[in-house]
Amino acid sequence: MSTPSWLDRPLLGFDTETTGTDVAADRIVTVALVHSVGPGRAHETVATWLIDPGMDIPEPAQRVHGISTAHAREHGMEPSAALAEVAEMLADALRKDVPIVAFNGSFDLQILENELRRLGLPTLAERLRHDIAPVVDPLVIDRALDRWRKGKRRLVDLIELYGVQQDGALHTADVDVSATLDVLRALAAKFPEIARADLAELHQKQISWHRESAESFNRYLQKQGKTPDAKETWPL
Structure with a gap:
């Protein structure tokens, strides 16, 4: 009798929409947490927050998520x-x-931790009293296990690649989270070792996979005469 996979147990999807892409200076505008106990939207419970970031939301960010100042x-x-x-x-x-x-x-964890520090609140790591784990990132997994595939690796690209059904517009935090959970399940179907892995082991593998990917990209940037700026640590 096979051991149940961690994918058959509860998952908590997480996404933010923000004022920009600088985790140190930008602010969170929306958050979605999707608690999933099985494949499909019928097995999900969604919690969302709309936040006044205390600063103007730049026009490029408004165009992404549709939320005005x-x-x-x-x-x-x-x-x-x-x-x-x-x-x-x-x-x-x-x-x-x-x-x-x-x-x-x-990105989402870094901007959240920075926001919590700025607001004088305990960070997630401080609340846990240990590293933030386990985290599962379909982007890190896809880069590692389908390394030589050509093309972009945005969420919208993986949705198309894996034939994930969308309910609503992307860049709405809860829609992005539900799609991310579906992409993760599709990745695990393609690469069964993901479903079989121990969660703690998978977290550690992602740390290594991300480091290898970032180091490779930084070498590429150096060859192009550019500043190597890919962060080699994950998730923080």
């Missing part, structure tokens, strides 16, 4: 209250060994 100011929560709730829900899941699933999750 005026809308966030009128309808958004105060950041401290919202992000304290988010951090505690993430911490509670990780304490129960429920993995955080996030596409390019290093």
